[in-house]
Amino acid sequence: MSGTDLRTRAERKVAGVLRKVFPDHWSFLLGEIALYSFLVLVGTGLFLTLHFDRGPGEVVYDGAYEQLRGIEMSPAYASTLELSFEVRGGLLARQVHHWAALVFTAAIAVHAARIFFTGAFRRPRRLNWCVGVSLLMLALANGFMGLSLPDDLLSGTGVRIAYTFAQSVPVIGPDLAYLVFAGEFPAEEMISQLYWAHVLVIPVAIAGLLGFHLFQVFSRTHTQFPGGERREGNVVGDRMWPAYLVKTTALLLVVAGVLTLLGALVQVNPVWLYGPFDPAAATVPAQPDWYLQWVEGALRIFPPVGFEVFGREVPSPFVAGVAFPLAWFALLLAWPFLEERVTGDRDHHHLLDRPRDRPVRTAIGAAGISLLGLLVAAASHDTQAMLLDTGVGSVTWGYRVALLTLPAVVAAVTWQVCHALQRRSAP
Amino acid sequence: MKPTDVLPLRPWAVARLAVLLAGGAGALVTGVTLLFTRDDHGPAGAALGIGALALGAAFATVAKHLLGPPDDEEERHAPGSPACQGCDPETRPQTRRRLVVGGSAVAVLGAVGGGALLRGRTDARRELRETSWRRGDAVVTDDGRPVQAGDLAPGSFLTVFPDHAIGAADSQAVLLRVDTRRLGNRPRFEELAPDGHVAYSKLCTHMGCPVGLFQQDPDVLVCPCHQAVFDVLDGARPVQGPADRPLPQLPLVIDDDGTLRAGGGFTGPVGPGWWGRPR
Numbered sequence: 001m002s003g004t005d006l007r008t009r010a011e012r013k014v015a016g017v018l019r020k021v022f023p024d025h026w027s028f029l030l031g032e033i034a035l036y037s038f039l040v041l042v043g044t045g046l047f048l049t050l051h052f053d054r055g056p057g058e059v060v061y062d063g064a065y066e067q068l069r070g071i072e073m074s075p076a077y078a079s080t081l082e083l084s085f086e087v088r089g090g091l092l093a094r095q096v097h098h099w100a101a102l103v104f105t106a107a108i109a110v111h112a113a114r115i116f117f118t119g120a121f122r123r124p125r126r127l128n129w130c131v132g133v134s135l136l137m138l139a140l141a142n143g144f145m146g147l148s149l150p151d152d153l154l155s156g157t158g159v160r161i162a163y164t165f166a167q168s169v170p171v172i173g174p175d176l177a178y179l180v181f182a183g184e185f186p187a188e189e190m191i192s193q194l195y196w197a198h199v200l201v202i203p204v205a206i207a208g209l210l211g212f213h214l215f216q217v218f219s220r221t222h223t224q225f226p227g228g229e230r231r232e233g234n235v236v237g238d239r240m241w242p243a244y245l246v247k248t249t250a251l252l253l254v255v256a257g258v259l260t261l262l263g264a265l266v267q268v269n270p271v272w273l274y275g276p277f278d279p280a281a282a283t284v285p286a287q288p289d290w291y292l293q294w295v296e297g298a299l300r301i302f303p304p305v306g307f308e309v310f311g312r313e314v315p316s317p318f319v320a321g322v323a324f325p326l327a328w329f330a331l332l333l334a335w336p337f338l339e340e341r342v343t344g345d346r347d348h349h350h351l352l353d354r355p356r357d358r359p360v361r362t363a364i365g366a367a368g369i370s371l372l373g374l375l376v377a378a379a380s381h382d383t384q385a386m387l388l389d390t391g392v393g394s395v396t397w398g399y400r401v402a403l404l405t406l407p408a409v410v411a412a413v414t415w416q417v418c419h420a421l422q423r424r425s426a427p
Numbered sequence: 428m429k430p431t432d433v434l435p436l437r438p439w440a441v442a443r444l445a446v447l448l449a450g451g452a453g454a455l456v457t458g459v460t461l462l463f464t465r466d467d468h469g470p471a472g473a474a475l476g477i478g479a480l481a482l483g484a485a486f487a488t489v490a491k492h493l494l495g496p497p498d499d500e501e502e503r504h505a506p507g508s509p510a511c512q513g514c515d516p517e518t519r520p521q522t523r524r525r526l527v528v529g530g531s532a533v534a535v536l537g538a539v540g541g542g543a544l545l546r547g548r549t550d551a552r553r554e555l556r557e558t559s560w561r562r563g564d565a566v567v568t569d570d571g572r573p574v575q576a577g578d579l580a581p582g583s584f585l586t587v588f589p590d591h592a593i594g595a596a597d598s599q600a601v602l603l604r605v606d607t608r609r610l611g612n613r614p615r616f617e618e619l620a621p622d623g624h625v626a627y628s629k630l631c632t633h634m635g636c637p638v639g640l641f642q643q644d645p646d647v648l649v650c651p652c653h654q655a656v657f658d659v660l661d662g663a664r665p666v667q668g669p670a671d672r673p674l675p676q677l678p679l680v681i682d683d684d685g686t687l688r689a690g691g692g693f694t695g696p697v698g699p700g701w702w703g704r705p706r
């Protein structure tokens with residue numbers, strides 16, 4: 001093949017890409033918001049790595065924040081204080097980074113809900129659904145590690161809890177905990193190891209999967225809602241160039257702008273108030289960031305169910321902290337295949353469902369969301385007990401009862417509403 | 428491409444675009460200047476954020492008022508659509524087989540590699556089982572001061588370590604002085620806790636938080652993390668909350684000059700449980 005041939009082929013390919021049509025609907029922007037938050041995370045994260053000191057050892061603080069001067073702390077905590085009080089733009093970068101993580105996880109979660117309720121996970125997009133769920137897991141894991149790096153009292157308590165989760169796994173628990181956290185808690189190399197996972201290993205995995213996710217969206221084409229000219233066999237929307245690229249650039253700038261404004265004006269994670277980590281102290285009341293609160297909630301209200309297998313111990317944190325979250329993700333991963341089994345529908349679908357037209361799926365999804373919502377609320381049950389002026393025990397029991405009943409009620413009501421909406425929209 | 432892809436230039440749209448571009452650029456320049464001249468990050472960040480938002484609005488203006496509506500149409504070249512022949516890996520048996528083979532290869536490699544990594548570690552189980560407490564260690568506070576019998580008034584509470592491992596997370600213990608008259612007939616208690624001095628591991632048996640709250644009447648230790656409650660007068664048995672195991676006790680002795688010393692290691696492994704924890 002001659003050089004000119006190659007060139008024309010490449011040109012044709014590029015021209016084809018630029019002419020490709022993307023459907024237009026506000027809910028299709030959720031995934032893009034996640035993507036752009038990730039870009040902001042990478043940008044601010046690169047800046048933060050320049051100033052963060054992962055240790056090892058201890059230093060005596062003598063920086064700008066007077067209240068902590070003369071106190072012994074890890075280089076990680078000291079350099080986070082320096083970032084917050086002495087590095088130009090450091091606090092802005094820290095806060096934008098933190099806000100971007102909150103928005104990143106939220107956007108992925110809502111995006112996943114959109115895919116779920118509209119049936120966009122069906123063939124030929126089952127694999128891409130699984131890639132998306134994996135991205136959600138990686139995002140949560142990396143969020144947790146990022147929270148842990150400053151090595152303040154609050155985050156140290158969180159790492160202690162994660163350590164116990166790892167330790168509780170049957171058979172390999174102690175080895176797993178030693179592998180992930182570099183030894184017996186709190187190990188000398190722990191922060192350094194979490195650092196490399198947070199800034200390199202997991203982000204690279206996220207970037208790779210994200211690339212694959214987008215490639216799949218591209219090659220398997222985007223779904224669209226029925227109506228107008230839109231059919232299974234066509235795509236109606238904006239051409240890549242110019243309309244789609246202009247719109248998505250607008251979204252990128254808006255996401256970056258909103259995150260910068262939040263970072264500038266709304267304080268988040270003021271680690272200097274918590275003090276350095278000390279294994280003999282704990283802060284109360286304490287909650288992790290929102291995307292981890294469902295696990296925290298489960299931990300607080302699940303009954304203590306340690307049990308024995310072959311005479312070996314499976315301690316109680318395993319159920320709430322490891323088995324339960326893994327079961328959730330397994331259910332999410334399996335959903336497209338389960339639904340296919342039940343409905344027998346193995347066709348390809350490019351037109352989306354309206355949620356009301358799939359009452360059973362919508363009801364199950366709503367029940368799942370209500371369950372997660374309850375667990376998030378339960379993550380601060382001690383504060384609520386204080387506000388209600390009752391014992392923590394009774395609040396715990398209230399949540400247990402709600403957990404067993406509310407999802408069923410939500411499912412039934414959703415199912416009814418779906419049918420009512422169907423009747424109303426029938427001609 | 429359809430001829431309507433670019434709309435006729437409307438003067439007000441162009442004017443709005445110009446204002447947004449100029450305003451956005453101005454805000455960005457202001458933001459950068461503020462960042463390098465002022466110590467307070469708030470105004471600088473706000474200006475930068477507003478600048479980005481204005482530029483975003485400029486792009487949105489172009490999309491909305493200068494380009495056509497989203498009504499371009501093309502045939503769908505996707506798996507399962509008529510315009511696509513044989514482009515669905517999900518239904519091609521060959522690809523499927525390749526995926527299965529590749530997937531299992533990765534799984535096997537992962538299992539082998541993971542196993543090797545896990546085995547290469549030090550003896551995690553032994554380290555989890557042991558603490559630094561040895562028979563005869565002086566009981567000291569976190570600043571290294573040895574605790575004398577009688578230093579502690581009944582009802583008070585201290586965090587203590589062995590004298591040679593101050594600050595060691597797995598060896599931290601709570602030392603309490605309880606009123607011996609309230610003990611009733613608990614002989615074991617008496618033998619490990621001379622003169623009402625009683626010490627328990629400070630690591631919660633639930634998730635390993637430090638058990639940091641001591642309350643009297645009834646005498647209990649409370650873990651701040653998930654409110655596990657341990658009965659101090661009854662071997663730190665969990666009486667409420669998520670913990671299902673007592674806090675291991677540290678046997679104490681008072682030597683001739685009145686210093687508190689450990690009579691041995693904890694009565695059991697400290698902290699949360701694990702597979703294979705000895706009982």
Ligand code: FES
Pocket residue numbers: 631632633634635636650651652653654655668669670
């Ligand atoms: S760690 Fe003490 S109650 Fe959970």
